[in-house]
Amino acid sequence: MHNILSVSELSKTYDSRFQALKRINLDIRRGEIFALLGPNGAGKTTLISIICGIVKASEGSVRVDGHDIVADYRAARAMIGLVPQELTTDAFESVWATVSFSRGLFGKPANPAYIEKILRELSLWNKKDSKIITLSGGMKRRLLIAKALSHEPEILFLDEPTAGVDVNLRRDMWQLVRSLQATGVTIILTTHYIDEAEEMADRIGVISKGEIILVDEKAELMRKLGKKQMTLQLQTTLERIPPALAAYQLELASDGNELIYTFDAQGERTGIVALLKELNDADIVFKDLHTTQSSLEDIFVSLVKEEK
Structure with a gap:
């Protein structure tokens, strides 16, 4: 153009x-x-x-x-x-x-x-x-x-x-x-x-x-700078994240009832599929999940902070 x-x-x-x-x-x-x-x-x-x-x-x-x-x-x-x-x-x-x-x-x-x-x-x-x-x-x-x-x-x-x-x-x-x-x-x-x-x-x-x-x-x-989060509501409470899942940099909610996985667009498919398999192997059962995506405002704030 x-x-x-x-x-x-x-x-x-x-x-x-x-x-x-x-x-x-x-x-x-x-x-x-x-x-x-x-x-x-x-x-x-x-x-x-x-x-x-x-x-x-x-x-x-x-x-x-x-x-x-x-x-x-x-x-x-x-x-x-x-x-x-x-x-x-x-x-x-x-x-x-x-x-x-x-x-x-x-x-x-x-x-x-x-x-x-x-x-x-x-x-x-x-x-x-x-x-x-x-x-x-x-x-x-x-x-x-x-x-x-x-x-x-x-x-x-x-x-x-x-x-x-x-x-x-x-x-x-x-x-x-x-x-x-x-x-x-x-x-x-x-x-x-x-x-x-x-x-x-x-x-x-x-x-x-x-x-x-x-x-x-x-x-x-x-697509490039946006982040997504997948929150898994667990069937039973976890006290800590198993070492086998350390590569995913998961966050465990303070009450132990949710696992939060943050990923970018490029890693969306492979990361989620692999994580779900690892959870199954670790006998961690979840009863529900939902995803959220960062807004343009989140990206803007992040970019400006990096410049400070």
Whole structure:
């Protein structure tokens, strides 16, 4: 798949001391939903701000569909829409006026039919003449997206798009993002809600201390780094794990009634089959079993801890 965005050896240093980004290399594929995860202060917003032309990089380059963001900034920025975390617009302006003005900032000719279309899609049409100050928090978040889409960008950055909004609005936002992807828009989102990335993203990148520590397909990430646990409820209480089972690194519950086996995806079949045979040979009988799998949040926490 063709890369629509390429970041090469990108670094950002503030005041000659604090290095917010350290030689970032990242390619974003056209039409994908890419989630960038990282703890507070990891460099997510700095990276987005550089790509969108808000902050100047110390080193490195960024190309948007082949256009350098410095040498050919007009063409590059025209392809990008940014939904920031906060709304910084005249509170007494109307919804229609502020979205139309945003379109004009990019040199796009007036297109009332298109503005109407995005306002309707974002459930803002009945608020088109309302002043921004009168909107609810959820409506203001939708307005941010409408402004970002006003000039018909091919790449949409969503910086914490559902922070502080209720569950229903989060679901609406997810549906909207998928519909945008269906029209060919490339979506890049930062989020603190790991379930949001797990639900929506095609690929996931993890940034920590200004460095990209991992980029992978979501499914592949879960397969490679996810852990599973099988819990066996025993027929009779065990006082200790037999030495013959030491290779499986089993855990025995404090009451002696459960054995817990942790394994990765690669060892799933062979490990379970061999373990069950060993249990049978050791005359350990179980009456029930269940399995659990680590979530993307578990993987993320584990990766970030390793970087500390």
